[in-house]
Amino acid sequence: MGDSAKIFQRLHPRAYLERFVAEDVRPDGRPFDAWRDVSVNVGSISTANGSALVRLGETTIVCGVKIEIAEPELDAPEEGFLVPNIDLPALCSPKFKPGPPSDEAQVLSDRLNEVLASTISLSSLVIHPSKAVWVLYVDATCINYDGNVFDAALIAMMAALRNTTLPKATYNVETGLTTCSRTAASPLQILKTPISFSFGVFDATLLADPTAFEEPLLDTTVSVVVDENNNLVSVVQSGPGVDSGAEDTLSTCISAAKSRRVLLGGQIP
Amino acid sequence: MAFALDRRRINGPEDSFPPSFDLDASQWKLGDPRKDRSPADIRSIFLQPGLISQANGSAYIETAKTKIACAVYGPRQSKNTTYSEMGRLNVEVKFTPFSCVRRRAPMRDAEDRSIAVAIHQALVSSVRLELLPKSTIDIFITIIESDGLEGCVASGSVAASTALADAGIELLGLVTSCAASVVGKEIWLDPTEEEARLAKGTVVVACMPALQKITSIWQAGETKVAEALACMDACQEKCTEIHSVVAQALLESAKI
Numbered sequence: 080m081g082d083s084a085k086i087f088q089r090l091h092p093r094a095y096l097e098r099f100v101a102e103d104v105r106p107d108g109r110p111f112d113a114w115r116d117v118s119v120n121v122g123s124i125s126t127a128n129g130s131a132l133v134r135l136g137e138t139t140i141v142c143g144v145k146i147e148i149a150e151p152e153l154d155a156p157e158e159g160f161l162v163p164n165i166d167l168p169a170l171c172s173p174k175f176k177p178g179p180p181s182d183e184a185q186v187l188s189d190r191l192n193e194v195l196a197s198t199i200s201l202s203s204l205v206i207h208p209s210k211a212v213w214v215l216y217v218d219a220t221c222i223n224y225d226g227n228v229f230d231a232a233l234i235a236m237m238a239a240l241r242n243t244t245l246p247k248a249t250y251n252v253e254t255g256l257t258t259c260s261r262t263a264a265s266p267l268q269i270l271k272t273p274i275s276f277s278f279g280v281f282d283a284t285l286l287a288d289p290t291a292f293e294e295p296l297l298d299t300t301v302s303v304v305v306d307e308n309n310n311l312v313s314v315v316q317s318g319p320g321v322d323s324g325a326e327d328t329l330s331t332c333i334s335a336a337k338s339r340r341v342l343l344g345g346q347i348p
Numbered sequence: 349m350a351f352a353l354d355r356r357r358i359n360g361p362e363d364s365f366p367p368s369f370d371l372d373a374s375q376w377k378l379g380d381p382r383k384d385r386s387p388a389d390i391r392s393i394f395l396q397p398g399l400i401s402q403a404n405g406s407a408y409i410e411t412a413k414t415k416i417a418c419a420v421y422g423p424r425q426s427k428n429t430t431y432s433e434m435g436r437l438n439v440e441v442k443f444t445p446f447s448c449v450r451r452r453a454p455m456r457d458a459e460d461r462s463i464a465v466a467i468h469q470a471l472v473s474s475v476r477l478e479l480l481p482k483s484t485i486d487i488f489i490t491i492i493e494s495d496g497l498e499g500c501v502a503s504g505s506v507a508a509s510t511a512l513a514d515a516g517i518e519l520l521g522l523v524t525s526c527a528a529s530v531v532g533k534e535i536w537l538d539p540t541e542e543e544a545r546l547a548k549g550t551v552v553v554a555c556m557p558a559l560q561k562i563t564s565i566w567q568a569g570e571t572k573v574a575e576a577l578a579c580m581d582a583c584q585e586k587c588t589e590i591h592s593v594v595a596q597a598l599l600e601s602a603k604i
Contacts, residue, residue, distance in 0.1 A: 124493050125413055127446040137401045141492055143446025149364035162360035166454065168442055170419045170488035172402045177440045177488070180356045192358050214364045218445040218454075220490060222417050223400045246367060259367040291402065 114288045121242040129243025133235040137225035142235035144243045145216040159204020159212040163195050164188045165219045165232050172224035203268045207250035211257045226290035230275045243267050271306040276336035283321045303336035390538035395597040397514040405515025409507040413495040418507040420515040423483035435480030439468040441489045470505040470554030470564040476518040496541040498527035498550050505554050521556035524590040528579040530571050553583035557591040
């Protein structure tokens with residue numbers, strides 16, 4: 080890219096994107112409905128009980144699961160804990176500052192928590208009712224922020240959870256201590272694997288998998304989360320829809336997400 | 349454990365503990381020879397500049413289990429500071445919660461800051477800050493997996509210097525760094541967490557091999573003067589080898 084094109088992009092991002100859209104292509108060369116490549120690498124972090132590194136185009140997320148033992152809540156003696164959080168450190172983009180989680184990170188963590196809640200039954204995390212349960216800390220960190228972090232983070236969290244094993248634990252009623260076996264371990268019982276697909280609307284054009292450059296220019300964003308049976312898990316649309324002929328934005332997104340889910344399902348461990 | 353509820357995160361139970369395992373017989377004790385490598389060997393280095401596309405410069409370093417990502421933003425305008433003739437070099441280190449054997453709750457503790465200070469000290473004399481008045485260079489380091497504090501400081505300094513060069517910031521020379529520990533009567537270079545725990549003392553040396561200048565020495569623990577000097581010599585020798593690794597990695601990324 081020439082210097083003058085770069086300067087034009089910095090100074091007039093909207094006009095820059097408009098010119099590309101008028102030519103039916105996006106700044107990175109993708110057609111409007113194309114997705115960036117996904118790569119998933121699991122189990123590379125030995126200090127975590129399960130881990131995954133996910134790249135969605137340039138967006139990079141590492142996720143690690145740490146297991147700990149706690150006493151369950153008094154009102155839910157047969158429920159473990161699943162604690163997902165995402166961190167967007169100052170490292171990943173110039174738009175973040177060091178310090179406590181940004182608004183964006185808080186919203187992302189909350190949405191991820193909502194989706195993950197349906198994937199694991201908390202009663203499968205019990206070691207001894209009302210005495211000891213497993214806590215799964217699922218922490219994702221963004222290493223490179225190039226848009227659509229929610230989709231990438233959900234893939235990373237699910238892959239890390241699938242990579243996690245729980246050691247066989249026994250609770251000693253007399254001492255009140257839990258001991259774990261070094262050899263016997265079993266994988267987590269995962270009920271379903273939701274994958275999210277996000278879209279953005281720019282001037283009545285639907286863009287799949289928006290980049291960090293496109294995201295701030297979008298009027299509407301839509302995220303559709305679909306599980307392996309092509310059932311909807313969550314749909315979020317923020318901003319107005321567009322009436323473009325026969326189908327409205329939301330239905331177009333949902334059918335695009337469902338057909339992409341079938342394609343991606345085989346790629347993700 | 350004092351635990352303040354942080355409403356900006358998803359919170360788990362008030363108290364939780366890492367699982368305790370039944371006894372393991374294969375413990376490694378003092379006096380045994382070093383596992384996997386000889387005393388003067390360091391862990392092999394994988395270094396890749398320019399992986400973080402949003403940053404001005406970046407580097408990712410992996411030495412066996414230690415994995416560190418580093419991004420450089422700047423030089424950019426200093427905010428909320430008074431006029432200064434010299435640029436400011438700002439180093440922030442963050443551990444991911446899953447980077448250590450024990451989970452690190454996402455609150456900044458003293459360890460992050462002491463590593464940040466050590467890395468700042470290793471780098472600050474190599475950067476030509478006098479050319480950048482009113483500016484700040486931010487170096488953000490995320491430790492994805494840690495295997496020994498000394499290794500993190502050394503690898504972090506190497507990654508940060510590589511990222512500075514990748515950002516095109518004027519340097520007097522590349523900074524490389526190496527750690528050594530005194531275990532029994534031997535000097536073991538680049539100790540892992542387990543080895544550093546058994547060591548009497550550790551030394552971390554950072555230097556600019558191209559100029560034959562040392563930028564920082566950090567010695568901790570109980571070592572004899574002769575041992576500390578021997579550690580420093582061994583580290584400096586390895587730093588020269590690491591320098592060619594860094595130069596090669598930068599050259600290859602510049603060609604693409």
